[in-house]
Amino acid sequence: xxxxxxxxxxxxxxxxxxxxxxxxxxGLSLLRSGDVLAEWNKAAFSSKAVDEAxxxxxxxNPENNAALIQLTVPEIAENGAVVPVTVSxxxxxxxxxxxxxxxxxxxxxxxxxxxxxxEAMVTTRVKMGQTANVVxxxxxxxxxxxxxxxxxVTAGGCGG
Amino acid sequence: MANPMKIRAxxxxxxTEVKILMxxxxxxxxRKEADGTLVPAWFITxxxxxxxxxxxxxxxxxxxVSKNPYLLFRFKGGAAGEKxxxxxxxxxxxxxxxxxxxxx
Numbered sequence: 001x002x003x004x005x006x007x008x009x010x011x012x013x014x015x016x017x018x019x020x021x022x023x024x025x026x027g028l029s030l031l032r033s034g035d036v037l038a039e040w041n042k043a044a045f046s047s048k049a050v051d052e053a054x055x056x057x058x059x060x061n062p063e064n065n066a067a068l069i070q071l072t073v074p075e076i077a078e079n080g081a082v083v084p085v086t087v088s089x090x091x092x093x094x095x096x097x098x099x100x101x102x103x104x105x106x107x108x109x110x111x112x113x114x115x116x117x118x119e120a121m122v123t124t125r126v127k128m129g130q131t132a133n134v135v136x137x138x139x140x141x142x143x144x145x146x147x148x149x150x151x152x153v154t155a156g157g158c159g160g
Numbered sequence: 161m162a163n164p165m166k167i168r169a170x171x172x173x174x175x176t177e178v179k180i181l182m183x184x185x186x187x188x189x190x191r192k193e194a195d196g197t198l199v200p201a202w203f204i205t206x207x208x209x210x211x212x213x214x215x216x217x218x219x220x221x222x223x224x225v226s227k228n229p230y231l232l233f234r235f236k237g238g239a240a241g242e243k244x245x246x247x248x249x250x251x252x253x254x255x256x257x258x259x260x261x262x263x264x
Contacts, residue, residue: 040205040206040220041220045220045222045223081226081227082226082227083226086232101224104224105188105190105223106188106222106223106224107224108222108224109221109222109224109225110219110220110221110222110224110225111219111220112217112218112219112220112233113217113218113219114217115214115215115216115217115218115235117214117216117235117236117237118216118217118233118234118235118236119175119233119234119235119236121233121234122217122219122231122232122233123230123231123232123233124225124226124229124230124231124232125225125226125229125230126224126225126226127186127188127223127224127225127226127227128224
């Protein structure tokens with residue numbers, strides 16, 4: 001696959017500066033065209049506590065539901081810089097999935113908008129400064145649900 | 161300009177699985193250099209994946225997403241030979257767009 005990517009890049013380079021400019025503008029318009037991106041939720045991403053972040057996302061007191069949310073995290077993370085997290089849910093009409101780490105300086109790691117036709121499943125990797133709970137927040141039919149699991153971190157991932 | 165993403169999209173039984181590896185430092189703004197100076201926050205804030213003009217995933221990131229962010233998701237539809245495009249912007253306003261061809 002990386003070959004394909006490289007090839008595409010080479011072609012773009014070969015076709016000269018004009019082409020790269022076009023590609024650049026194409027990229028910008030891609031981000032701006034179509035449906036408007038929801039504005040980056042500064043309040044939620046600056047939150048220092050899980051409940052505060054929930055509040056900033058309009059998710060006050062989400063129902064704890066370990067049966068309908070699957071949260072896959074390692075029990076022990078040797079490297080807190082790269083902790084794989086998968087959240088999936090069997091809830092109907094999932095519109096949003098968010099991943100939080102309750103002891104990180106900013107607790108909200110990522111929030112995903114799930115359009116119709118996209119499965120209620122996402123995998124990413126997060127940083128964890130210390131042993132903490134990874135919290136999954138799922139919005140289904142306008143209602144919020146949560147689920148948490150502890151990850152033991154043996155080496156923190158926030159530098160310093 | 162930012163480095164290209166690696167995107168792999170494969171379709172199986174009518175569902176396309178997309179794996180994205182972005183190249184980005186994802187600085188938290190809390191890390192210090194050896195001399196004690198603070199490294200300013202620098203991280204991807206928004207990601208958008210599209211298939212035939214339709215948004216198939218939108219993400220907002222904070223500082224806790226790992227360096228060189230990885231994403232995996234699946235959407236209904238897609239056929240071999242068609243394209244999936246992914247764009248990101250970071251907190252400095254830099255952006256990057258790449259696309260991949262769906263493989264069977």
